Amino acid sequence: MYEFAYERPVDLGAALKAADADSAFLAGGMTLLPTLKMRLARRSRLIDLSALPELRGVTATSTTVDIGAMTSHVEVQDSPEVQRLLPGLARLAAGIGDPLVRNRGTIGGSIANNDPAADYPAAVLGLGATIVTNLRRIPGDDFFTGMFATALAPGELITRISFPVARRAGYLKFRNPASRYAVVGVMVAQTPAGIRVAVTGAGPQVFRLPAFEQALTRRFAPEALQGLTVPSDGLNDDMHGSAAYRASLVGVIARRVVDMVAA
Amino acid sequence: MMQVTVSCVVNGVAVSAEAEPRTLLVDFLRNQLRLTGTHVGCDTSQCGVCVVHVNARAVKSCSMLAVQAEGADITTIEGLAATSAAVGSRGLHPMQAAFRAEHGLQCGFCTPGMIMTAVELVRRRPDPSEAEVRAGLEGNLCRCTGYHNIVKAVLKAAAQMRAAQTAAPTPAATDSAHV
Numbered sequence: 001m002y003e004f005a006y007e008r009p010v011d012l013g014a015a016l017k018a019a020d021a022d023s024a025f026l027a028g029g030m031t032l033l034p035t036l037k038m039r040l041a042r043r044s045r046l047i048d049l050s051a052l053p054e055l056r057g058v059t060a061t062s063t064t065v066d067i068g069a070m071t072s073h074v075e076v077q078d079s080p081e082v083q084r085l086l087p088g089l090a091r092l093a094a095g096i097g098d099p100l101v102r103n104r105g106t107i108g109g110s111i112a113n114n115d116p117a118a119d120y121p122a123a124v125l126g127l128g129a130t131i132v133t134n135l136r137r138i139p140g141d142d143f144f145t146g147m148f149a150t151a152l153a154p155g156e157l158i159t160r161i162s163f164p165v166a167r168r169a170g171y172l173k174f175r176n177p178a179s180r181y182a183v184v185g186v187m188v189a190q191t192p193a194g195i196r197v198a199v200t201g202a203g204p205q206v207f208r209l210p211a212f213e214q215a216l217t218r219r220f221a222p223e224a225l226q227g228l229t230v231p232s233d234g235l236n237d238d239m240h241g242s243a244a245y246r247a248s249l250v251g252v253i254a255r256r257v258v259d260m261v262a263a
Numbered sequence: 264m265m266q267v268t269v270s271c272v273v274n275g276v277a278v279s280a281e282a283e284p285r286t287l288l289v290d291f292l293r294n295q296l297r298l299t300g301t302h303v304g305c306d307t308s309q310c311g312v313c314v315v316h317v318n319a320r321a322v323k324s325c326s327m328l329a330v331q332a333e334g335a336d337i338t339t340i341e342g343l344a345a346t347s348a349a350v351g352s353r354g355l356h357p358m359q360a361a362f363r364a365e366h367g368l369q370c371g372f373c374t375p376g377m378i379m380t381a382v383e384l385v386r387r388r389p390d391p392s393e394a395e396v397r398a399g400l401e402g403n404l405c406r407c408t409g410y411h412n413i414v415k416a417v418l419k420a421a422a423q424m425r426a427a428q429t430a431a432p433t434p435a436a437t438d439s440a441h442v
Contacts, residue, residue: 001285002285003264003265003283003284003285004284004285005265005284006267006284006328006330008330008331008333026331029326029327029328029331030308030326033308033326033327033328034307034308034326036285037287037306037307037308037325038307046284046328048330048331050331074320097402098311098401098402098403099321099380099383099384099399099401099402100311100314100321100322100323100380100402101323101402103320103321103322104320104322104323104326104327178309179309180401
């Protein structure tokens, strides 16, 4: 690692003030620290967010589940509120990485990083969540702007993610057996705003499938998706799978998710 | 080079030592504290040989900075046996004893991390199925055993730890993972 300065502020204002063009916020560090270790990135200062209690924990009402940005994957997985109101989200969290990653990694860090194969972006887009920052509320549909890119301005910090409670929602992924990242992952949800289908892993960033959503709005059953295909143009094509293979997986996994949650 | 003082509790003992902000927790444990039972395997955060417990959570100490452990309560493989009420005649934690009894190691390089992950696994799920043990060890790579005897060892240790808890419940044996 290159040298950097480190601080762990105890209030949000100090954390925001410490940020500059060369600094990085340190959440769980499950991507940032390995990246720094390999000298793929260089930062002058790390601002550790772990001492900010307002970024932690789950608050639920009958219609929303709000999750603090620094809530770890295992805390989401174990949360009684998430298990009761959004069991598909608890299950998604339980499938991220491995137990050691889930003990450190955070929902805010995952979403801010916007890895094209990460799981949480599919939940944000699929459930129609809102990203709450120190400055504003950003609809999930507007948040992810490209590979590893988001609508966050420099120095802007995610404080929590607000999920509407869905009538039913589920997520499955075809995992890379080594990394456990999604080769393709699909979230299907029946939300207050209608049926939403979001795909991660397949493309440069998470995306929705309007044709699938319309078909499931007419009839919420795996058969409704029969014959629907996804063009392979622009999908990821790498050593883990060709674009055509990923396109095929999207249909297969979407039908499996619908089968799982329709029951 | 900027140095900061890191103070934490390691294996029940309050320690304080100098480190750079970029010093990884695993290097702090091995180089500053000379606790070399925690190994470094891959350097890419994938293999799990460096797992220790930080505030009762199993973590990869190669993916955490020493400065992030300021004020933390850390247990390494060296201090594991002392956390158990059911220490056997050889001074081993039941998980260590089960790895020995079931031949859950060959070269032994992955074993400290494997054991630290397995102890948390059993604390979270005292009566795991074989599939749950295999899933729970996904973050720990072993290149010798094919995992079969490791899984047997974890199941055996889980049974012994359940029996010990029934015989003499202790605060150390309860699940603090939900705090």
